Structures are given as C-alpha cells and as structure tokens.
Amino acid sequence: MRATPPNIAVLGAGLAGCTLALELEKAGAHVYLFHDGSTTSSSDVAAGLINPIVPKGVRMTWQWERMFPNWLRYYREWELVLQTPFIDSHELIQLHLHPDHYQEWETKSQEQPQSQFIGHTQQEIPAHSRALYSHAVGLSGRLDVQAFCHATRSHFAKKGQLHDQRWEPQTGPPFTLPLGQPVSHVVYCQGIQLLQNPLWNWLPMHPTGGDILTVSIPSAALLPMAIWKSKQWLVPLKRLANNSEPMWLLGSNFHKGDLSTETRIEDAESLLDETEAWLGVRPHLLEHRRAVRPTVGSRRPYLGQHPQLANRWIFNGLGSKGSALASWLAPLMAQHLIEGCELPKEVNIERHWQEQP
Numbered sequence: 001m002r003a004t005p006p007n008i009a010v011l012g013a014g015l016a017g018c019t020l021a022l023e024l025e026k027a028g029a030h031v032y033l034f035h036d037g038s039t040t041s042s043s044d045v046a047a048g049l050i051n052p053i054v055p056k057g058v059r060m061t062w063q064w065e066r067m068f069p070n071w072l073r074y075y076r077e078w079e080l081v082l083q084t085p086f087i088d089s090h091e092l093i094q095l096h097l098h099p100d101h102y103q104e105w106e107t108k109s110q111e112q113p114q115s116q117f118i119g120h121t122q123q124e125i126p127a128h129s130r131a132l133y134s135h136a137v138g139l140s141g142r143l144d145v146q147a148f149c150h151a152t153r154s155h156f157a158k159k160g161q162l163h164d165q166r167w168e169p170q171t172g173p174p175f176t177l178p179l180g181q182p183v184s185h186v187v188y189c190q191g192i193q194l195l196q197n198p199l200w201n202w203l204p205m206h207p208t209g210g211d212i213l214t215v216s217i218p219s220a221a222l223l224p225m226a227i228w229k230s231k232q233w234l235v236p237l238k239r240l241a242n243n244s245e246p247m248w249l250l251g252s253n254f255h256k257g258d259l260s261t262e263t264r265i266e267d268a269e270s271l272l273d274e275t276e277a278w279l280g281v282r283p284h285l286l287e288h289r290r291a292v293r294p295t296v297g298s299r300r301p302y303l304g305q306h307p308q309l310a311n312r313w314i315f316n317g318l319g320s321k322g323s324a325l326a327s328w329l330a331p332l333m334a335q336h337l338i339e340g341c342e343l344p345k346e347v348n349i350e351r352h353w354q355e356q357p
Contacts, residue, residue: 005028005029005030006029006030006183006184006185006338007029007030007032007181007182007183007184008024008029008030008031008032008183008184008185008186008187008337009031009032009034009183009185009186009187010024010031010032010033010034010187010189011034011186011187011188011189011190012034012035012036012041012188012189012190012191012193012316013033013034013035013149013152013153013162013189014041014042014043014044014145014149014189014191015043015046015145015148015149015318015322015323015326016043016189016191016315016316016318016322016326016330017033017034017035017187017189017315018033018148018149018152018153019326019327019330020187020189020315020330020333020334021033021152021156022078022081022152022155022330023330023331023333023334024334024337024338026334027334027335027338027339028338029334029337029338030161031156031161032156032161032162032163032183033152033153033156033161033162033163034162034163034165035153035162035163035164035165036164036165036193037164039193040261040291041191041192041193041291042191042192042210042291042292042293043145043146043149043191044146044289044291045210045212045289045290045291046145046146046212046291046293046322046323047142047145047212047233047235047249047251047252048142048143048144048145048148048323049140049142049227049233049235049320049323050071050140050141050142050143050323050324051092051137051140051227051324052064052067052068052117052137052139052140052324053092053094053114053117053118053137055094055229058104058105058108058114058118059108059114060113060114060117061321061324062299062300062321063325063328064113065113066328067324067325067327067328068117068139068324069139070327070328071141071323071324071327072087072089072139072141074327075087075143075148075327078148081155082148082151082152082154082155083151084147084148084150084151085144085147086143086144086145086147086148086151087141087142087143087144088141088142088144088236089139089140089141090140090141090142090225090226090227090235090236091121091123091136091137091138091140091226091227092136092137092140092226092227092229093121093123093134093135093136093137093226093227093228093229094134094135094136094137094229094230095125095129095131095133095134095228095229095230095278096131096132096133096134096135097130097131097132097230097278098132099132099133102132102133102135105118105135106135109135116138117137117138117139118135118136118137118138119135119136119138120134120135120136121134121135121136121226123136123224123226126221126222126223126228126279126280127221127222127280128221128279128280128281129221129278129279129280130277130278130280131230131278140227141227142227142235142323143323145323183311184311185311185313185337186311186312186313187313187314187315187333187337188200188312188313188314188315188316189314189315189316190316191293191294191316192205192207192259192292192293192294194294194314194316195207195294199306199309199312200302200306200314200316202352202355202356202357203302203314203349203352203355204296204297204298204352204355205294205295205296205317206256206257206294206295206297207256207257207258207259207292207293207294207295208254208255208256208257208258208292208293208294208295209254209255209258209259209260209261209290209291209292210251210252210253210254210255210290210291210292210293211251211252211253211263211267211268211271211288211289211290212249212250212251212252212288212289212290212291213249213250213251213268213271213272213283213285213286213287213288213289214237214247214248214249214250214285214286214287214288214289215234215247215248215249215250215272215283215284215285215286216245216246216247216248216283216284216286217234217245217246217248217279217281217283217284218281218282218283218284219245221279221280221281223236223246223248225246228279230275230278230279231274231278232250232251232252232271232274232275232278233250233251233252234248234249234250234275234279234283235248235249236248237249247286248283250271250272250275250283251271253267253270253271255267256295258292259292260290260292261290261291261292262290263288263289263290265288267288267290268285268288272285293319293320294316294317295319296317296319298346299319300317300346300347301315301316301317301318301319301325301329301347302314302315302316302317302347302349302352303315303316303329303332303333303336303343303347303348303349304336304343304347304348304349304350305349305350307350307353307356308356313337314349315329315330315333329347332344
C-alpha cells in the first residue's frame with residue numbers, strides 16, 4: 001500500500017525555494033510554495049552567472065565535479081517541464097590587462113583539472129579594449145533566475161499550491177497551511193530575511209548588497225555573444241524585438257554589511273567607469289537594480305534540521321555560486337527530506353548547533 005504523500009511547506013520562492021519545491025514534487029511530496037512578493041530578494045536581481053573557475057588563484061570552484069557539466073542538463077530538463085526557456089550556455093572570456101595575470105592563467109591552464117575548462121578562444125579581443133591577452137572558460141553560462149522563478153511560481157499557482165503572502169515565524173508545532181492542512185516539514189528558504197527570523201538568526205550570516213546594471217554597448221566595441229570578464233563581467237541578454245542594440249548585464253560590486261535595496265547613482269557610475277577602463281568604451285545604462293544576499297563566512301550553504309524543532313528545516317545561503325550549487329544541492333536536500341539520505345558535513349547545519357541559544 002502506497003503511503004500518503006507528505007505535505008511540505010517551502011517558505012521562500014527564490015532560486016533555493018523554487019529548485020527545492022520542484023525536486024520535492026518530483027520525489028512525490030505535495031508541496032506548498034510560499035512567496036512574499038512584498039520584499040526584494042537576491043533572486044530578483046541575480047545575474048545567474050555560472051562559472052567553474054574562481055578567478056583568485058585560478059582554481060576550481062568548490063565541488064565543481066558535482067555541478068559541471070551537469071548544470072546544463074539539469075536546467076534543460078526543467079525548461080521542458082516548465083515549458084519556459086531560461087538557460088544559456090556561453091563561453092566565458094577572461095581578459096588580461098597585464099602579462100603576469102595572463103601568465104598565471106596560462107600556467108594553471110596546463111594543470112589538472114583546470115586544463116579541462118581553460119583554453120584559448122577564437123574570439124578577438126575588442127578593438128578598443130586595454131586587454132592584451134585572453135583565455136576562454138568552457139561549460140560556463142547563465143541561468144535567467146527571474147524567468148526560472150516566475151515559471152516555477154506559475155507552475156505551483158496553477159495547482160493552487162502557491163501562497164503569495166507574508167508569513168510569521170512559528171516557534172513551535174503545529175505549522176498549518178492557510179486552509180488548515182497540517183504539514184510534515186517546513187523548509188525555510190528566505191535568504192536575507194532569515195536575519196529577522198528568531199528560528200535561524202543564530203546562524204552566522206552577514207548581509208552583502210550588490211548592484212546589477214542592464215546596459216547596451218556602443219557598436220564600436222563589437223562584442224560577440226559571450227560572457228566577457230575582467231574585474232567586472234558582461235553577460236549577454238536576448239535582444240528584444242524593439243531594441244536594435246544588444247543588451248547586457250553588468251556587475252558586480254559588493255557592499256558588506258549593507259541591508260539597503262535603494263540604488264545609488266554613484267554605485268552605477270563606478271561600475272560604468274571601471275568597465276570603460278578595460279572595455280575601452282562606456283556602456284549605456286538602461287536599468288539599475290540592487291539586492292542583498294546572506295553571506296556565510298565559511299562560504300558553505302546552510303542545509304538541515306533545526307536542533308530543537310524536528311519539523312523545521314533550512315535550505316539557504318547558496319551565495320554567488322547559487323545557480324550552479326542549486327543543481328546539485330536541491331536534489332540532495334529533497335532526498336534528505338523524503339528518504340533520509342545524509343547531507344554532506346560541510347553544508348549540514350549540525351556544525352553550528354552548539355551556537356543555537
């Protein structure tokens with residue numbers, strides 16, 4: 001006799017909440033997805049950049065072997081389910097303004113496993129750029145996080161399983177859905193909002209603000225469709241029918257400890273100045289957005305069970321590598337909740353239980 005599917009509430013419908021909700025449904029759970037549209041989350045602004053290389057030290061990103069090249073297949077499958085395009089595979093071109101920077105990359109490109117990803121590109125360096133050399137990074141791309149989350153929310157809304165409302169942190173059982181249905185698990189995917197949630201604010205998290213610009217590039221730059229990166233990055237967007245110029249996302253900067261989501265013109269101008277310095281032409285600003293994400297000191301996401309409340313769980317803090325990490329950790333978290341599979345110690349919040357007041 002088949003067991004009744006569990007009711008699971010996922011609080012937060014950003015990247016973490018949406019990937020987890022889809023995975024839980026795939027595993028047979030009855031999912032209720034809560035979305036607080038009154039606040040701006042990091043997923044509302046995130047560029048969704050996917051890159052296997054950490055520029056500092058030219059090293060592989062943490063757990064790269066679990067995400068690359070699987071991330072592309074993972075999101076392609078969800079594109080079919082949700083019938084919405086939201087993934088682009090692009091070569092990332094790292095530009096070098098100094099010979100020693102180029103030599104560092106050239107040396108690392110001869111080592112394993114970096115040699116599987118770093119090579120030389122056929123794309124010419126833009127004519128006006130100050131860059132002297134370049135390298136290509138394969139298996140890079142972009143997840144359109146906003147399109148993915150919108151499609152996921154629509155998917156659950158059609159089933160009557162999306163609740164567009166605020167929620168109050170309940171410190172004890174039972175947690176009930178709006179119609180009074182009991183739930184077996186409540187999973188918090190609230191992003192920076194967890195700093196105000198007494199259930200989880202004992203976990204070490206720090207706010208980091210960031211600006212993302214939508215820009216057009218003057219035709220003098222003649223940038224092919226690739227991800228162009230020096231200190232900042234430019235990610236191509238699909239051209240709109242009524243816009244003759246290609247559009248790009250430009251980022252990023254970091255404002256540690258800043259919870260403000262208000263944009264400041266000086267931050268946009270700084271990004272434009274710095275990009276002009278290596279690109280050789282000044283991007284034209286079309287839109288300026290800002291959001292705040294929780295930064296985890298260990299740079300490892302938070303997954304697992306509350307130390308005192310058995311039916312409260314967390315899936316949060318995916319960070320700047322979230323688009324790639326979600327493709328590995330969301331299925332893992334779903335298996336943990338449904339089947340009891342173990343979580344890696346590096347992400348399991350049991351490592352912080354002693355800090356809970």
